[in-house]
Amino acid sequence: MISSLPPAPAFPRKEGGSDSGEEIRTTCPYCGVGCGVKVTVDADGQAQVTGDERHPANYGRLCSKGAALGETLSLDDRLLYPEIHGRRATWDEALDAVAAGFRNALAEHGPDAIAFYVSGQLLTEDYYVANKLMKGCFGSANIDTNSRLCMSSSVAGHQRAFGSDTVPGCYEDLEDADLVVLVGSNLAWCHPVLYQRILAAREQRAGKPRLVVIDPRRTATCEAAEIHLPLKPGSDTALFNGLLAHLYQQDRLNPEFLDRHVAGFWSAYQAAKAVAPNIPTVAAKTGLSESAVAEFYGLWGRTHKVVTVYSQGVNQSSYGSDKVNAIINCHLATGRIGQPGMGPFSVTGQPNAMGGREVGGLASQLAAHMDFAPEAVERVRRFWKAPAIASRPGLKAVELFQAVADTKIKALWIMGTNPLVSLPDADAAREALRRCPLVIVSDAVADTDTVRLAQIKLPALTWGEKEGAVTNSERRISRQRAFLPPPGEAQPDWWAMTQVARRLGFGALFPYESPAAIFREHAALSGFENEGRRDFDISALADLTDDGYDALPPVQWPLPRGATTGATRLFGEGGFFTADGKARCIAVGERSPAYAVDKSFPLILNSGRIRDQWHTMTRTGKTARLTGHIPEPYVEIHPVDALACGVSENGLARVQSRWGEVIVRVRTSAEQQPGSVFAPMHWGSPLAPQGRVNAAVNPAVDPLSGQPELKHTPVRVQAYRPRWHGFLLCREAIEPPTVEYRVSVRERACWRYELAGENVIGDWPDWARTLFGDDPGWEWLEFADAGTGRYRGAVLAEGRLQACLFVAPTHELPLRGWLAGLFAAAELGVAEHASLLAGRPRPGQRDCGRIVCACFGVGLNALTTAIRDQGLATPEAIGATLKAGSNCGSCVPELRQLIQEYG
Structure with a gap:
């Protein structure tokens, strides 16, 4: 039947959002760039989102995802009330059940039978409460985060090199540098605002910084690079070990900085020399030409102001920590760190990955960047007045889910993340959750792979509804502010955890009634018995009033008590957080991936x-311009x-x-x-x-x-050859058929379902009526050729297109764009009826093609036609004519490719 999926209950949003027309400054909920946004909600409840020109992360720029935020706020997919085993429950019932489950697991199996799996989507205050409850009350460190999947190798590398998890630089360094090296980072797509800042600097500084991209793939980021090094996957350590050896051999080190501020260089050099003694060896190990390696090494060595930006291509590895330290070694050996335009720079994937690190959201950290050294454990215990305190690291993400599979963990609370999609070996994680006695999921979304397996579901607030703080990749703390009232019965994550803690007898430790109160305690802990010995210190914010918290502008840490501005850069004059104050170069030996290709998996x-x-x-996935x-x-x-x-x-x-x-x-x-x-x-x-x-x-x-x-x-990789291919378009979302291949896509005026199946459908018209229903008032347009296995069918109601189904024996099917456009018409004429049956646009009607510019919805065919017919030879000319590429710039590399191909 054509109908919406089971709708969310029509709970009104509670009072408490911003006044109509009021401009709220908040931060984007996507990547670790931490862009500031301005939001205005009109009288109809529609949110208009623009970049915040005053925020120092983006100065008004937004990427395609940030620009579309206002289109993602609908409630049709939301989890709006608590559920226990599939039935609606009150909050009291749900919280009582959570507390009882934890109480029983503690009594029968001990604290390590409980675990939290949290998210870089949480705000710092949520993270803080989760960490305190797990480590300071349950006495276990079994709390880890999906940030483990994106930046924990950087954490480990920082700690080994600097004695602390400290990002030494800032975004301005990307603009001040003379050379930016991007390693394992498709910055143009994954952190596009930073990429655009670099390109803007190049226009102002006569081509500087120069760009080198080190990536096995030629990505959109390479479009503006002077050098692309497509090294063999996994050969990063050989490349940077070779660079360290080359810098030593060419006398490009900084002996004074090494002598005063660094230990371990000689052992690091010896290890590097053993792996990559010369350029020919590096070329053989990386698959690069000797001339390409020599050019890169020469450029890096000659250029004083170098920033090496690295991301998931470095971190997401079975030896990612060594890759990180191989990069940092080169900067320490040359003293290129902590000064304008130089330093190693880890860009994080999530909006609050850094904030989670600050509060101890990783199983391998305690709180406020403290580790599990006995004196640190005792310090945190005293500050919290904790009844129990974790004294050793807990289970990290992958091993945590392995412990669930082994039934060692009896109760698991998952917050704001979808591990059954994001974890490796995700089917094994799914089977683990199925066997877990108690799975609690706090989420804003009603249907995810993970939510489906929860015995207890808790409706959480999401962006636009919740209040708190986030920290971006340059150590900048910004406020995320609410501009919408909470929908239904959804509540903040910190509130749900506080209520559980009180039910378990820990109420004195969780007196919080606002995010501001949590933030003040977090800031106070950062300065507790610190006296400059720890990098993370925001104790200057520990006495913020509620009004001061509400108005808090973006600030960088460290910000110790008495300071009025945070530090922009660290380590330029040493001052590392090790026992002797010196950084460590780390010896990195030969490394290879955990699994090698073979004849079966080549x-x-x-x-x-x-x-x-x-x-x-x-x-x-909720907005058509992004899909x-x-x-x-x-x-x-x-x-x-x-x-x-x-x-x-x-x-x-x-x-x-x-x-x-x-x-x-x-x-x-x-x-x-x-x-x-x-x-x-x-x-x-x-x-x-x-x-x-x-x-x-x-x-x-x-x-x-x-x-x-x-x-x-x-x-x-093998061809998959089903018996038939097809797609259907529906004005409303439907429960799609259960077939071997299915993808649901949100279009502007309809839903699209791409399909393929292995079972022969004997009667396509009958199958279509099973899918859509057969209302007597509907008009059917159909073409069926049983001999070739082709079918085209469309349903109209009062002349308006309601749904259509196209089937063929191969994947060669009609274009979807013009068909999706027909759903916007109030009524279809005779010509459109004929084109539906023919499976092609009528004369004069064009398919826009797949979207290239998401900001303005400009399709491939419109672009290629304009490039050919109007002679558009630059992205700027395209922008002036069609607007494409004139907002966030993410599509500009693709526009250049189209100009080369069609110009």
Whole structure:
């Protein structure tokens, strides 16, 4: 039947949002750049979102995702009331059940039978309460976060090198540098505002900073780079060990800085020399030409102001910590750290990954950047007046879920994350949750892979509704402010945890009635018995009034008591947080991935993010302008490998590993390195049941950081040949048919479902009526050819298109764009009826093609036509004519490619 999916209850939003027309300054909930945004809610409740020109992270810039935030605030997919075993419950019932479950697990199995798995989407105050409850009341450190999956190798590398988890630089360094080296970072797509800041600086500074991109893939980021080094996957340590050896051999070190501020250089150099003694050896290990290696080493060595930016391509590895330290070694040896335009720079993936690190949201940290040294444990115990205190690290993300599978963990509370999509070996994690006696999930979304397996569901607030703080990649704390009232019965995460703590007898430790009260305690702990010995100190904010907290502007830490401004850079004059105040160069030996390719699995799978989607798409999947660029999960493969595997452009492929498989669309690209394939990680079961790429990703982890090897899984790729292919478009969302391949896509005026099946459908008209219903008032337009297995059917109500289904024996089907556009028409004429049956646009009607510019909804066909017919030869000319590329700039690399191809 054509109908909406079961609608969310029509709970009105509670009072408490901003006044109509009031401008609220808050922060974006996506990546770690931490962009400031301004939000105005009109009288109809629609939110208008623009960049905050006063925020120092972005100065008004927004990427395509941030610009579309106002389109993601609907309540139709929300979890709006508590549930216990699938039935609606009151908050008191749900909280009592959570507390009883924890009480029983503690009594029968001890504190390590309980675990929290939290998220970089939480605000700092939520994180703080979770950490205090687990480590200071339960007495276990079994709290970890999905940030483990994106930046924990940087944490480990910082701690080894600096004695603390300290990012030494700031965003201005990217503009002040003469050379920016991007390692394992598709900055143009994953942190586009930072990328645009670099490009803007180049225009003002006559081409500086120069750009070098080190990445096995040729990504959109390479478009503006002077050098792209497509090294073999996993060979980063060889490249940077070779750089360290080269710097020593060419007398490019800073002996004074080394002598005064660094220890361990000689052992690090000896290890580097043993692995990569010269340029020919580095070239052989990395697959690069000797001239390319020599050019890079020469440029890095000659350029004083160098920033090396690294992200998931470095961190997400079974030896990511060593990759991080190999990079940091080069900066320490040359003294290129903590000064304007120089330093190693980790850019984080999530909006509050840094804030989670500050409060001890990782199982390997305690609180306020303290570790589990006995004196630190005792210090935190005294500050909290804790009845129990964790004295050793807990289970990190992957091993935590392994402990759930082994039934060692009896009660697990998951907050604001979807691990059954984001964890490696995700099917094993799903089976683990199915066997767990108590799974509690706090989430804003009613249907995710993880929510489906929760016995207790707690409705949480989300962006726009909750109050708190976040910290971005440059140590800048910003306020996230509410501008909408809470919907239904949703509550803040800190409130739910506080209520559970009180039920368990810990009420005296959890007196909080506001985020401001939590923040003040967090700030006070950061300065408690600190006296400059610890890097994280924001005690200057410990006495903020509620009004002061509400008005808090973006500030960088450290900000110790008495300070009025935070430190922009650290370590330029030494002052590392080690016992002797010196940094450590770390000896990094020969490293190889945990699993190697072989005849059965000859290709390397690299997973990652795409331009317009975020994590598991629970927010970005709601807006058509973000789904239009890349609507389906896919595997990108070099044409040579595609030929060898028997797969072709736009066909379907099965990607298999030792752990699992996915069925995805094929995209061939000469910019993909032969021997490797790429697949995005965003799709979960609600949108693409066969598209959960992490079901195929290996669960190997870095032994120090616990970060998974998400960039290197041996796989095989084979053609998937179902009996039929099809798609259906519906004005309203429906429960799609259960077939072997299915992807749900939000269009502007309808829903689209891409389908393929292995079972022969005997009667397509009858199948269509089963899907859509058969109201006597409807008009059916149909074409069926049983001999060729083709069917086209459309349903009209009072002349308006309600749904259509197209089926063929191959993936070669009509274009979807013009069909989706018909749903916007109040009535279809005779010409449109004919074009529906013919499966092609009528004369004069054009398909816009897939969306290239998400900010303005500009399609591929409109762009190619304008480039050809109007002679548009620059992205600026395209922007002036069609607006594409004139906002966030994320699509500019693709515009340049189109100009080259069609100009």
